[in-house]
Amino acid sequence: MELEDELFNDGLPKAYYKHNDKGxxxxxxxxxxxxxxxxxxxxxGNRANLEEIRKAVIAGQKSPLCYYMEMRQLEPGMLAKxxxxxxxxxxxxxxxxxxxxxxxxxxNRYTKALRVTLEELKTVPNI
Amino acid sequence: MTTELATNGKPFVHQQAAHCETGVTSALFRHQxxxxxxxxxxxxxxGIFFGYLPFLKLSHLPITAFRSKPGSVFRKAxxxxxxxxxxxxxxxxxxxxxELRQVLKTxxxxxxxxxxxxxxxxxxxxxxxxxxxxxxxxRETDCGFRICDPTFALVDCTADGLERARFVPGPLNPRGHMxxxxxxxxxxxxxxxxxxxxxxxxxxxxxxxxxxxxxRGIRFLAKRVVKSPDKLGFQEACRNLAGLxxxxxxxxxxxxxxxxxxxxxxxxxxxxxxxxELADLAEEMDAIGNNWRDFSVVSAxxxxxxxxxxxxxxxxxELMLTCANREEAFFNNLQKVVRKLKA
Numbered sequence: 001m002e003l004e005d006e007l008f009n010d011g012l013p014k015a016y017y018k019h020n021d022k023g024x025x026x027x028x029x030x031x032x033x034x035x036x037x038x039x040x041x042x043x044x045g046n047r048a049n050l051e052e053i054r055k056a057v058i059a060g061q062k063s064p065l066c067y068y069m070e071m072r073q074l075e076p077g078m079l080a081k082x083x084x085x086x087x088x089x090x091x092x093x094x095x096x097x098x099x100x101x102x103x104x105x106x107x108n109r110y111t112k113a114l115r116v117t118l119e120e121l122k123t124v125p126n127i
Numbered sequence: 128m129t130t131e132l133a134t135n136g137k138p139f140v141h142q143q144a145a146h147c148e149t150g151v152t153s154a155l156f157r158h159q160x161x162x163x164x165x166x167x168x169x170x171x172x173x174g175i176f177f178g179y180l181p182f183l184k185l186s187h188l189p190i191t192a193f194r195s196k197p198g199s200v201f202r203k204a205x206x207x208x209x210x211x212x213x214x215x216x217x218x219x220x221x222x223x224x225x226e227l228r229q230v231l232k233t234x235x236x237x238x239x240x241x242x243x244x245x246x247x248x249x250x251x252x253x254x255x256x257x258x259x260x261x262x263x264x265x266r267e268t269d270c271g272f273r274i275c276d277p278t279f280a281l282v283d284c285t286a287d288g289l290e291r292a293r294f295v296p297g298p299l300n301p302r303g304h305m306x307x308x309x310x311x312x313x314x315x316x317x318x319x320x321x322x323x324x325x326x327x328x329x330x331x332x333x334x335x336x337x338x339x340x341x342x343r344g345i346r347f348l349a350k351r352v353v354k355s356p357d358k359l360g361f362q363e364a365c366r367n368l369a370g371l372x373x374x375x376x377x378x379x380x381x382x383x384x385x386x387x388x389x390x391x392x393x394x395x396x397x398x399x400x401x402x403x404e405l406a407d408l409a410e411e412m413d414a415i416g417n418n419w420r421d422f423s424v425v426s427a428x429x430x431x432x433x434x435x436x437x438x439x440x441x442x443x444x445e446l447m448l449t450c451a452n453r454e455e456a457f458f459n460n461l462q463k464v465v466r467k468l469k470a
Contacts, residue, residue: 007252012279014379015145017166017387019413025166025391027143027381032420034427035376038369039252041430045366046186073186073244073256074297082297113296 004040057124063099067124068114082113131265131273131281135234139265141275145381145388146194147261149174150277151238152201154263156208158236159311163208170392171320172204173327175385178340179348185255188370191348193384195331197240197259201306203327207320209312216302220294223303224286228267230307236275237264240304242295247288248279257378258299264289278379319470321396329462332454342458345451353444364440365430372423383423386416404464408457415453422446 013029020026053070056062069079080090085106093099093106104118111118129141139158144150149169156163169175178192194200198214205212217223230237243249243260263275271285293303332341339347352371355364374384381388393409396402425446428438 007250012248012250012253014278014377015143016382017145017391018382019387019390023394025387025394027145029143032376032382032423034372034420034423037427037430038372038423039377041365041369042188042373043252073254075184075187078297078299082295084296115291 003044004036007039007043008036054124057096058126060096063094063096064121064124065099065110066094068110068116068121069094072114074114079110079113083109084113085109129281131275137234139236139275141281142277143280144277146174146379146385147276147278148197148200148259149388151261151263152204154275154277155236155238155308156210156311159210159308160313161208161311161315163315164391164395166388166391167317167321167395168204169200169385169388170328170396171207171317171324172200172202173324173331174200175328175389176331176340177342177344177384179344179351180339181351185257188367191371191374193374193380197261198304201238201261203324204320205308207323208315208317210315211309211311212306213309214304214306216304217294218302220290220303223293223305224290227264227303227305230305231264231267235307237305237307238262239264239289239293239306240301241289241292242299242301245288245292245295247284247292248276248282255378256299258295258301316470317399318468321399322465322468322470325396325461325465329458329465332458333462342451342455345447345454349444349447349451352447353441356440368426368440368443369430372426375419375423383416383419386412386419390416400468402464402468404467408461408464411453411457411460415450415457418446418450418453422450 008031014031015027015029016032017025018028050070053062053067057064057067069076074082076091076094077087080087083090093102107118107121111121130138131141132138142154144153144165146165146169149165149172152172153163153165153168174194176192176195179189180192181189183190202214227237239262240258241260241262242256242258244254244256246260263277265273265275268283271283272289274282274284276282293301295301335341338344352368355367359367376382390409390412393405393412397405397409422443425438425443428434429440429443
């Protein structure tokens with residue numbers, strides 16, 4: 001319940017059409033309950049997923065690229081196209097041992113596509 | 128309602144809208160002196176649609192569109208209302224930003240398609256990697272641009288953030304999609320435009336011979352929803368269902384997958400033509416909207432695991448099938464009624 005309140009009190013309410021008693025349609029900004037529930041489920045799922053990947057990166061199972069890809073809501077195919085790198089190469093770069101050997105010229109392409117700095121791309125935030 | 132100045136000092140009135148593209152289009156027309164509401168634009172531009180695209184995914188969930196292709200509502204509505212307009216895309220971000228500044232200097236307000244994820248003022252719950260969010264740029268300020276986002280509010284945005292949102296590298300690039308009206312017809316032929324829009328919507332919902340679009344698309348998805356817990360497992364099926372509910376209620380639909388907005392349009396059109404048949408159809412569309420709302424409530428109950436006997440995936444699928452049957456009857460009736468109307 002707290003997550004729903006946190007998400008929906010962001011100061012950017014959306015408007016919904018509603019049929020009032022006089023037969024007119026008016027806009028109101030109270031979000032339907034079903035929407036709150038499903039948005040909260042999806043966002044908590046996304047957050048948990050990101051956290052899991054962060055831990056996997058720290059444990060050395062995944063490359064930091066994987067974390068930033070998830071953070072920007074991308075998939076390997078989209079990431080590869082955005083960086084201008086072949087999809088099979090981008091998928092290989094999700095493995096930590098291969099990512100560690102990458103040249104700066106390749107890393108720079110990823111930093112441009114993901115909008116992170118080179119130092120950030122090599123590590124994940126350690127909370 | 129708030130007022131804000133455009134570049135040439137002309138006051139611009141910000142009105143909250145439910146959907147981004149229809150909101151932008153109606154604001155562009157209103158700024159030029161044609162008072163037209165958001166639902167009217169939605170109906171004239173044939174915004175209502177259904178399409179289930181399982182092969183396109185946004186954050187691992189399939190896309191379910193309750194509206195026609197982004198960009199088409201403005202194009203169709205502007206054409207049918209007899210406005211002359213410009214639509215442009217760019218390869219080079221620098222050129223795109225320069226031309227935006229030039230057009231703003233001539234005193235026009237400009238509609239842009241941007242990526243929601245990269246707009247700096249957007250909060251977490253709206254942050255999808257979706258490249259069809261429409262905004263209006265009012266003027267350039269010292270630290271960026273003054274922006275009217277009809278779905279949210281009047282905001283400031285940095286030039287850098289706006290450039291990124293307009294030109295996201297990758298397959299979702301909006302390529303700086305920019306549009307504005309050069310001139311509008313001060314007395315548009317509303318009746319003719321409404322008839323064209325309704326006919327087009329009927330064809331889109333009934334006549335596309337591919338099973339994932341229109342009324343057949345709703346049936347296709349209903350079957351998938353019923354089967355989903357067996358195929359994907361309960362947890363994943365819930366996630367898929369939540370994604371669907373978000374497409375129905377959240378993505379600027381004005382509630383119930385644009386069905387309430389279309390009902391508002393039918394209501395207005397009934398007043399315009401003075402037709403009792405259209406008024407009846409407006410009531411029917413409102414009832415269909417309520418049906419979609421029921422579907423999302425049942426889905427939310429499944430997700431929350433409340434009332435396990437009555438809230439099941441089978442029940443949700445049944446509600447969708449009812450929606451499909453009612454919509455098919457609705458658009459068949461609308462087709463018959465529209466033939467009798469005179470522009």
